[in-house]
Amino acid sequence: MSLLSFYARNTAELLGLTWQHVYLVAVSTGAAIVVGVPLGIALTRRPAWRAPVLGLANVFQTIPSLALFGFLIPVLGIGAWTAIAALIVYALLPIIRNTYTGIAGVDPAVREAGRGMGMTDGELLRLVELPLAAGVILAGIRVATVVSVGVATIGAAIGAGGLGVYIFRGVATVDDTLIMAGALPAALMALAADGALGLVERRVAWDAK
């Protein structure tokens, strides 16, 4: 059975799973940005936190997803929320690290000039540091998003749906068409997200100049 005829007969299912996949990635990446960017900024203000926070994010990154699901079931149960929690955990590291690196990399002379103009810490952050670091922060978000699209396929192991359902079903029955049916749209989605965020990144970098 070819891939196209499979899609033709399962269009509604494909769209449903694709939507679930987008939902998993969008919600988790959104949440990771909301948590990760302020955390990255905080690290530049409190250097003592840097090693423990980045260390913890690093440790989370190394937990295999099935093991993480095992830990999360008693707390969050099964379904989309458990998968989203795991995806947030995996997306945090690149976002925190790039936010920290971006802001820490701002030229001290520029910061001094801002202070000299009488800027408060908040103004310095909003008007000087964040715009200059935006390119690097966005690069982190871009990496986090692309990785999430791939990792979200594991959500199928915990009843969260998404394109991983085709992959798991295909692996259980050694059906290459089914595996491709899940892997191909996921790969395209990752490329699209990468491309779109790349455009935003370039735009922001341009504005900053």
Next chain:
Amino acid sequence: MGREVRDAGRRRDTRAESPGSAPCAPCKGATRAERALSGRGTVTAVAVALRLLLLLAGCKSHDRIVVGAKNFTESDLLAEIVAQQIERRLHLPVERRLHLGGTFVCHQAITAGQIDLYVEYSGTAFTAVLKHPPVADRDSVYRQVTSEYSRQFGLRWLAPFGFDNTFAILVRGTDAERYGLKSIADLRRVAPRWHAGFGYEFLERADGFQGLSRVYGLRFAAPPTAMDLGLTYRALADGKVDVIAGNSTDGQIAALHLVALRDEQHYFPPYEAAPVVRARTLERYPSLAPALEELGGKISDDEMRHLNAAADVEHRDIRTIAQQWLEAHVP
């Protein structure tokens, strides 16, 4: 290699004959390598040496047996027992490729010659591989599977270990008591309020969920959640789903206080575990079949549950479990 020996003998002294006189038959590249080394440039020599290495690797790989297993503890355990039995009796190196995918992955691997044998279940072969309808004459399953495997795939079934690992429809012990659940048919009363979680294979197989729900008339609150098989046990124990499909010989059933519901209508065929071996491998090693037949009928349902619990509940190393079992039961 013969030529090397002869040349050496002619050129120097006759004592050189002894170390090279046990040639590995398929490694005919040696003579060419020798010629290349003596005459032509280094490039050719290196290329030929590389090919020789590949050939030697090929020779080595012929003299070993590859044992596979599916991705759950019991399959790994039985594979380890089989592997150690081969090592004890045939004194051959055994390569373990344990915890491969599910049934279909192992079947593909063995028909492609990637593994020489693995432990399969008669009912699984009957329905999932040979695609027969699940409800059939229970006694004929093993016989039919044996003859069709031999004809279609060139695979031989050896003596079954003696236990029957059927699908177990599992509920929490507290629920079984509260609602008086004994057989799968009793589920009908509670199913409309209940949530089920199954592994992908159980949802896809002919003897899986679709037939089960039809035969027993089960309707759940929502379509069953598809998830990783190992995670279903935890989800059930933690109250996140209410019914799952596990294996009846699983050590976790007692440990997690779960209850297996009786299959009164005999929906599931018998699942007798037995080694499935490539016919070619059996021809190549005539003492392999007798060595494995020694294991026939040696493991009862209880014994298998006990072995699984040793690995899953007591967390003991499967190599040690297999070794101790073999020493005690197959001296």
